[in-house]
Every structure is written in C-alpha cells, then in structure tokens.
Amino acid sequence: MIVVSDGAGDCASVSLYLGVGGAMRLIRHNGSFFDSIGGFYSVISATQGGWTFLSSEGRYMGAAGYGDMDRASNPYYSRLRNVFGFEPDGFVRLNRSLATWHSSFRRPYLPELIEILGRPIEPRDRWNPDAVLRVEDIRHEPHTQDRVDKAAATQLVFEDALFHVVDHFIRSTGCDRLVLSGGAALNALANMHLLERFDEDYYARVLGRRTRLHLWVPPTPGDAGVTLGAAYSFAGSGAALRRPRVRLVS
Numbered sequence: 687m688i689v690v691s692d693g694a695g696d697c698a699s700v701s702l703y704l705g706v707g708g709a710m711r712l713i714r715h716n717g718s719f720f721d722s723i724g725g726f727y728s729v730i731s732a733t734q735g736g737w738t739f740l741s742s743e744g745r746y747m748g749a750a751g752y753g754d755m756d757r758a759s760n761p762y763y764s765r766l767r768n769v770f771g772f773e774p775d776g777f778v779r780l781n782r783s784l785a786t787w788h789s790s791f792r793r794p795y796l797p798e799l800i801e802i803l804g805r806p807i808e809p810r811d812r813w814n815p816d817a818v819l820r821v822e823d824i825r826h827e828p829h830t831q832d833r834v835d836k837a838a839a840t841q842l843v844f845e846d847a848l849f850h851v852v853d854h855f856i857r858s859t860g861c862d863r864l865v866l867s868g869g870a871a872l873n874a875l876a877n878m879h880l881l882e883r884f885d886e887d888y889y890a891r892v893l894g895r896r897t898r899l900h901l902w903v904p905p906t907p908g909d910a911g912v913t914l915g916a917a918y919s920f921a922g923s924g925a926a927l928r929r930p931r932v933r934l935v936s
Contacts, residue, residue: 776854
C-alpha cells in the first residue's frame, strides 16, 4: 500500500496506490485540494499557533506534546473532530459549515469554528521563526495550557483522519506493508501512532492474520523529495542501464 497525503498535491490531496511487482498502480484519489488532512493541520497550526504556513506545522506538533492528548478529556477534541466528515469510501471531507479555507485563507473560520477554537490569529500577527535572527525579538502570545490543548486536539483529529484512510485501505487489500509519503508524512507523532493502532491485535481481529503493519516513510516525504523520487523512478525503469545512442555531427 502507498498513501500519499499532501497539503495540496497534483489534482488531489490524498492518493492511494498499490505497489505490485516493482510497479505502482493508482487505485484512486480524493480529487480535491481542499479535503486535505495536511491542509487542515497547516491552517490550524498557523491560525492558532501564530506562525506562518510551512513554519507552523512541525512546531505545532511539538506543542501538542504539552497538551492533553487524551480523546476523552481534551476540551476541544470532540467538537473539532466535526471539521471532517469520515466517509464510507475511506476518505475524509472538509465540513464547509465550519471552515472556509477551501475558498479563503484570509478568513478561514466560520462562526461555529470560532466558537470552538476562538478567533484565528490574523496573518499580520503571525511570524516566521525561520526568518529572524533572535527569537527573543519576537512578541507572541504566552504559551498557556489552553493553547497547547488546542494543539493536542488538532493532532488527535489529524490522526483520526489518517487512521480512517489507512484502515479502509488495509481492509480492502489485506496488506500489511505501507509506504506513507507526502508532506503530511512528516508528522512523526502520527506515524508512531499508526504502528500502535494497526498492531497484531488489529490484524487478528479484522483480518484473522498473524501480522502487523510495517511502515516505511521516505526520508524526505515532502516536496523536497520529488527530485529523489524522479531519480528512483528513472533507475527503476531500467532506462539508466540502457546506453543512449550518440551520433556525432561534423
């Protein structure tokens, strides 16, 4: 199984492939930039964490570790989970009655989401920690328990969505080997929890097999890995072994 989960990929944000006999075959994709697991994480981490996009996600994942990671007691989790509809086909769909980042990144929340998380931090008030020399020079909101609980809730909802995709894929293929790629695969905490979720007990209960999920995440699963993927694809095609014909022109 190969799952590609991006903030926004080419024509889709979640794509499923099967690798068979050294070749990849597209099974299906969600056909949407906006029903995106990674996009959800980027928007919430920026608008609640106070950092700019592409600098916020990893820091928010770290902040989640200081929050309440218990689904039963986190004060934001149960309502924030409604940001996604968990579809029978194994994909998730953005709840357009809560969020508007599918049409406006500048005004991404509808009133119900503001009621859950509070108002989003405005773009002018977010800062890029990768573009300053001294973090001490930046003024930002204090790190309260309330804020890290929101980070934890965001992480939990992200993981729920990823579990939903992988669970359906496993049930439909019976496979126990997963390659996870795309920018969302940089969420190392979710990757660890994938292995805990789809363990020996899961496979015995769901498929009646004595195995567990085996996971591989490429070392650069995000955009920076595209060039490596192109090189691997070229090498795997056998083209690298064929000598090009050269004709000298005088």
